[in-house]
Amino acid sequence: CLIISVYALTSLLTETATNNAVAVIMTPIVIGLGTSLGTDPRPLLIAVMFAASASFATPISYQTNTMVYNAGNYRFVDFMKMGIPLNLIFWGMAVFLIPKFFPF
Secondary structure, eight states: OHHHHHHHHHHHHHTTSOHHHHHHHHHHHHHHHHHHTTSOSHHHHHHHHHHHHOOOSOTTSSHHHHHHHHHTTOOHHHHHHHHHHHHHHHHHHHHHHHHHHSOO
């Protein structure tokens, strides 16, 4: 449940700001959260890394998305049509696999 929430928040923030900024903001938050709950913060940090890197749903979320936005005559909604399902797939896989490789 904690990884689900951390991944979701990071993913939502990444779609509105750059992935680097979101990773810098979320890293101390999840370290503090994991430490205060008495768990290993590494699984939460991995969730932040993956969620910040998986920014597919908006053209403003990553530099490459922005570059192809105008060059390919894409619309904002085109990114959402393909990006939201991709984000959900990555979210599901991360929530399932992160605890397997990095247990709390």
